[in-house]
Amino acid sequence: MTDVVATNETILVVGGGVSGMTAALEAAEAGKQVILVEKRAYVGGRVTQLYKYFPKLCFPTCGLEINQRRVKGNPNVTVLTMAEVSKLEGNAGNYSATIKISPRFVNSNCTACGDCERAVSAEYPDDYNYGMNKHKGAYRPYRMAYPERFVIDPRMIGTPDADKAKAACKYGAVDLNMKEEVLTLKVGAVIFATGWTPYDAAKIQPYGYDRFPNVISSVEFERMKDISGPTGGKVLRPSDGKEAKDIAFIQCAGSRDRNYLKHCSRICCMASLKQTTYVSEIEGGNSTIYYIDIRAIDRFEDFYQKVQADPKVKFIKSKPANITQDKDGNPIVNGVNTEGYHRYATAHDLVVLAVGMEPSIKGAMPEGVKITVNEHGFIENDGSNGGIFAAGCASDALDVNRAVQSATASALKAIQVINRVAGMEG
Amino acid sequence: MTDLNKQMVEQYRNSFLKEVEANVEEGEWVKMCMQCGVCSGSCPLGPYWDHPPQELFMMIRAGKREEVLASSSMWMCTSCYNCIARCPRELPITHIMHGLAHYAKRLGLAPKNQPTMKFSQKFWDNLMVTGRVNELKLGLSLYFMNGLVEGIKTSLKMKNIGLGMLLTKRMNPMEMLGGHSVKDKSGFKAMIKKAQELEAARIAKFKTP
Numbered sequence: 001m002t003d004v005v006a007t008n009e010t011i012l013v014v015g016g017g018v019s020g021m022t023a024a025l026e027a028a029e030a031g032k033q034v035i036l037v038e039k040r041a042y043v044g045g046r047v048t049q050l051y052k053y054f055p056k057l058c059f060p061t062c063g064l065e066i067n068q069r070r071v072k073g074n075p076n077v078t079v080l081t082m083a084e085v086s087k088l089e090g091n092a093g094n095y096s097a098t099i100k101i102s103p104r105f106v107n108s109n110c111t112a113c114g115d116c117e118r119a120v121s122a123e124y125p126d127d128y129n130y131g132m133n134k135h136k137g138a139y140r141p142y143r144m145a146y147p148e149r150f151v152i153d154p155r156m157i158g159t160p161d162a163d164k165a166k167a168a169c170k171y172g173a174v175d176l177n178m179k180e181e182v183l184t185l186k187v188g189a190v191i192f193a194t195g196w197t198p199y200d201a202a203k204i205q206p207y208g209y210d211r212f213p214n215v216i217s218s219v220e221f222e223r224m225k226d227i228s229g230p231t232g233g234k235v236l237r238p239s240d241g242k243e244a245k246d247i248a249f250i251q252c253a254g255s256r257d258r259n260y261l262k263h264c265s266r267i268c269c270m271a272s273l274k275q276t277t278y279v280s281e282i283e284g285g286n287s288t289i290y291y292i293d294i295r296a297i298d299r300f301e302d303f304y305q306k307v308q309a310d311p312k313v314k315f316i317k318s319k320p321a322n323i324t325q326d327k328d329g330n331p332i333v334n335g336v337n338t339e340g341y342h343r344y345a346t347a348h349d350l351v352v353l354a355v356g357m358e359p360s361i362k363g364a365m366p367e368g369v370k371i372t373v374n375e376h377g378f379i380e381n382d383g384s385n386g387g388i389f390a391a392g393c394a395s396d397a398l399d400v401n402r403a404v405q406s407a408t409a410s411a412l413k414a415i416q417v418i419n420r421v422a423g424m425e426g
Numbered sequence: 427m428t429d430l431n432k433q434m435v436e437q438y439r440n441s442f443l444k445e446v447e448a449n450v451e452e453g454e455w456v457k458m459c460m461q462c463g464v465c466s467g468s469c470p471l472g473p474y475w476d477h478p479p480q481e482l483f484m485m486i487r488a489g490k491r492e493e494v495l496a497s498s499s500m501w502m503c504t505s506c507y508n509c510i511a512r513c514p515r516e517l518p519i520t521h522i523m524h525g526l527a528h529y530a531k532r533l534g535l536a537p538k539n540q541p542t543m544k545f546s547q548k549f550w551d552n553l554m555v556t557g558r559v560n561e562l563k564l565g566l567s568l569y570f571m572n573g574l575v576e577g578i579k580t581s582l583k584m585k586n587i588g589l590g591m592l593l594t595k596r597m598n599p600m601e602m603l604g605g606h607s608v609k610d611k612s613g614f615k616a617m618i619k620k621a622q623e624l625e626a627a628r629i630a631k632f633k634t635p
Contacts, residue, residue, distance in 0.1 A: 206468070206512065252462075257514035292462045321467025321512070335467035341481045343466075343473060 002101060004078055006035055006185040008094050009422055011414045013037065013191045014085050015360075017045020018400055019392025019407040020193030021067045026411035028076035032418055035185065036071075037083045037099055042145035043071065045195050047400060049128065051225035054274040054399075055303040061144060068146040081147060086182075088190065089368040092387030093421040095187045098366075103178035105152035105162075110173040112140060112148045119168035120161040124153050126230075129223050132238075133230035138165040138174075143228055152176075188421045189387040189414035192371075192379055193407060194364075196357040196393035199254035199261055206322035207253065207353060213239040214331050215323055215351045218249075218271055225278050235282060237350055239329040244350035245284050248333055249275065250320055251291040255356035263376045265356035266397040269295045272354045273307045280312045288314045288348065290333065297399065316344070323351060357397040381410075387417040440489040449629065451525030452518045459483040465509035465519050475499040479509060479519050482526070495535040500527045501542040532629075544571065554618070557608030562601040 006012075009032070013024040016038030024036040036043070044067075050060045071077050080101060087098035106116075122137035137156035140148075150173075156162050157176060166174040198219045201209035209215050214237050227233040235244045249272040254260040273296070276287040294315075296304040307313055320335040330347040337344055362377035372382040378397075379390035391410040392403035427435070439457070446453040459480065466478030477485065477499045485494050500523040509519040527543070530536040536543055545568065552564045569584070570577030581588075591597040608614050 252514070258516045259512070259514065292460060318467070319462035319464050319514070321464050336463045336472070336478055336480065338461050338463050338480065341466065341478060 002080065002181055002183065004035060004080070004183060004185060006033070006187055008186050008188040009033060009418050009425075010035060010185070010187045011189050011191065011411075011418060012085070012095070012097055012185065012187040013193055013391075015039070015045070015193035015195055015392075015394065016043035016079065016081070017193060017195045017392065018047045018064075018067070019195065019394070019403045020045070020191070021071065022404045022407035023191045023193055023391045023411045023414070024077050025067065025070050025074065026408050027415055028074045029070075030411070030415055032076065032415055034077045035187070036077055036079045037085055038079065038081045039084050040141065041081050041104060041149075041151045042141045042147065043068065043079060043081070044144075044146070046219075048142055048144065049219065049223060051222050051278070052274065054270045055300050057274065057277060060400075064144065068144075071146070079147065082151075085366045087367045088388075091369075092417050093188050093424075095190055095369075095387065097185045097187055097190070099183045099185060101181040101183065103154070103180055104149065105154075105157065105174060105176055105178050106138075106150050107173050107175050107178075108149070109171040110149040111171055112150060113170070114140070114150075115168040115170065116150060116152070116165040116174060119164045120156065122153070122156050122159060122161045124155055129230045130217075130220050132220060132223060137161050149173075189389070189417040191389050191391050191407075191410050191414050192361060192394045193391040193410075194359070194361040194394045196397070197360045199265075199356040199358050201253060201353045201355050203260060204254055204353070207250065207320075207351075208323045208325070208331075209353060212323060212325045212329075212331050212351075213237070214244075214325075214329055214349070215353065217253075217353050217355045218268065218275065219355065221275060221278075221352045222271075235278070235285075235350065237329070242349075243282070245282060246286050246288075246349045247279050248288045248290065248331075248346070248348040248351045249354055250333070250351060251289065251294075251354045252319060253353035253355050256292070261356045261358060261376070263356075263397060264295065266295065266297055267399045268354035268356060270297060270300055270303065270399065272352070273304060275352065276307055276310070276313045280310055286312050286314070288316060288346070290316050290318055290320050290335070292317075292319050298401070318344075357393060359394060361394055381413075387414070389413045440487070442489045442491045442494075443487055445491070446486050446526070446529075448631070450522065450529045452521045453525060455517045455522060456483050456486050458515050458517055460515060462514060464512050464514065465517075468508045468512050470506060470508065471502050471504060475502050479523060482523075492535070494526070495530040495533060496537060497530075498537045498540055500524070500530075501536070501540050503527075556605055557611055557614040558606050560601055560605040562597060562599070563605065 011027050011032055011034045013020045013034060013036045016036050021043055024034045028034045044064050047060045053060055082102040082104055084100050085097050086100050089096045116138035117136045120137045123134035125131040126133050126135040128142050137153045138150055140150055162176055166176055201217045223229045224231045224235050225233055237244050255265040272289055279285040279287045294304055317338045318335045320333045322334050324332045326332055326347055331351045332345050332347045334345045359377045371388055372380045372384050374380050379394050389410040391407040392398060395406055446456055461480055463480050466472055466480045472478055477497055503523040505520050507520055513519060548567050553559050569580040
């Protein structure tokens with residue numbers, strides 16, 4: 001049984017991505033008790049799935065490691081993984097949260113040696129790589145996963161493979177009888193850092209994401225660059241495994257469109273500009289960006305100018321009308337160029353759809369208290385939400401930099417609620 | 427908006443855009459176009475247009491009055507609605523195209539001998555007689571649109587189809603004599619007259635430059 005102490009001076013952070021970790025750490029380092037609830041088996045969220053950050057083009061692993069060490073070293077933070085908040089009731093200073101913890105089937109004896117993984121043969125699509133490859137039935141979620149513990153896929157339970165995993169473990173860490181747990185915690189303030197979900201590209205019918213193998217989404221492209229990823233760091237065409245050289249990026253795939261997502265997802269322009277630098281590193285690699293207008297948010301205009309100066313990157317001012325496919329499996333991008341109104345039908349090796357950000361909380365709100373959201377589903381920082389605040393992409397479409405700022409701000413708001421409670425009780 | 431803001435907006439909204447907003451069906455949407463190009467790329471007849479919808483919208487905003495109204499482009503629209511279905515801002519593009527075509531015709535600026543326009547006029551004239559479309563007369567008037575010789579040639583070419591339609595009772599030769607009509611023909615005429623008065627009043631409100 002998971003043992004968690006919580007009072008109405010505790011802050012509950014829902015979501016352990018970069019925003020949730022930041023909010024939890026800021027509050028914990030200010031001396032508050034924090035419970036960090038994460039749905040996945042590890043913290044770090046979507047940042048763990050990025051190859052590089054813009055604009056510095058550095059690796060997110062280094063910042064993640066710092067945050068993981070801060071969590072590890074801070075006794076004020078309790079991390080619950082594979083956990084979700086199913087119900088939230090009460091008001092500022094006095095909430096009751098129901099938390100469901102899914103069984104990991106691996107206890108804290110795990111040393112991450114990997115014997116269980118080697119012992120089993122069952123494989124399942126790997127969500128971490130957006131299903132582009134498979135992981136074993138007993139697996140480490142990704143190489144830097146924290147907590148550093150293996151997971152047993154619930155689909156393997158009851159099969160002979162599960163017993164093999166148990167038998168292989170020298171430390172008695174595999175516990176196949178683990179059950180779902182439900183905790184009810186008392187907390188004073190809640191920070192929703194539930195993050196974002198890439199927009200389902202298959203809904204953009206004219207782009208044929210569900211029909212053409214060589215039309216992929218930007219988050220999948222990002223995974224391809226990871227050396228330990230599904231393609232070993234190479235940009236390979238899903239149809240024939242050939243290295244892609246001529247790569248098209250289509251902006252606003254789902255965003256700024258009343259048929260899909262009405263809002264501008266804000267990060268996709270910078271993300272595609274960043275991804276062109278990956279393509280330019282490939283021998284003979286060329287990028288084409290199809291766009292309505294480039295929105296290099298914040299102070300990133302200089303990054304845009306740098307990419308514009310790269311002769312390997314072509315910009316076409318046009319939102320393509322549709323994508324077709326030739327007999328060799330090359331996707332053909334069709335449309336009319338706004339600069340001159342010329343019609344084009346251009347074949348590329350690979351098309352990357354710069355998909356928009358949808359708030360993960362949309363349609364997944366816990367039962368109980370009513371939380372005010374805006375028309376796009378992002379949580380409003382609204383007085384009517386009482387002691388409930390939003391951090392990062394739960395509040396708006398943000399890049400990592402702004403998400404972290406938003407998380408710090410929400411930590412301060414939550415601390416204010418806790419101080420009020422403490423003052424009344426003191 | 428402050429008065430100064432409103433004043434500046436008006437200053438940048440050129441007179442042709444104002445004219446379109448006042449006189450063209452759904453014309454007030456033209457300013458909402460963000461020039462993404464999805465409509466033009468999605469148009470199945472797009473390659474045959476001089477100016478695709480997206481360009482027409484930009485020309486309106488640039489004040490190219492004569493070029494827009496004399497263009498044959500909007501007459502090419504077949505009302506497939508692909509553009510409306512895909513427009514990220516939900517502009518009623520098909521309706522605007524028909525609105526522009528209608529307005530150009532009203533001003534007498536539409537291209538001469540535009541086949542879609544000629545057909546539309548014949549359809550209207552045919553409909554106005556009895557309140558019902560007389561398909562036999564409409565078909566024949568189309569065959570003879572370009573002269574007697576060509577009319578006879580086309581009629582002979584279509585002979586078998588015509589006979590087939592007669593046999594399956596899809597065409598009634600008696601329609602040649604007047605044809606069927608709405609029940610209340612004078613009511614129909616009064617309704618059209620009223621609609622035309624309303625339209626004339628709307629045009630009068632905005633003085634064409």
